[in-house]
Amino acid sequence: MEAIADPPSYDRARAAVRYDGISRALVHSLKYGDRLDLAPTMDQWMARASRELLSDADALVPVPLILAATMGATLQSAAALAASSRD
Numbered sequence: 001m002e003a004i005a006d007p008p009s010y011d012r013a014r015a016a017v018r019y020d021g022i023s024r025a026l027v028h029s030l031k032y033g034d035r036l037d038l039a040p041t042m043d044q045w046m047a048r049a050s051r052e053l054l055s056d057a058d059a060l061v062p063v064p065l066i067l068a069a070t071m072g073a074t075l076q077s078a079a080a081l082a083a084s085s086r087d
Contacts, residue, residue: 014053016045036080043084 017023029035030042054060 012053014049016049031077039080040084043081
């Protein structure tokens, strides 16, 4: 009910994978286990899932690195994903 009372400031969102089981383990390996080799594959998943959204988007806004750092994630994982998305 909180989301209805205070809706997000965006119209659409998309997930690359369902966040459970294997996908959760992979995300944790990238973020907390320094498995930067996973970034290119995960970037491909995100690109495929977001293709329709990005085709008519005005901007792509990444999660601020400082927020990721305060949540305990390593900055290398975010940088690896950003580098993969440039390719």
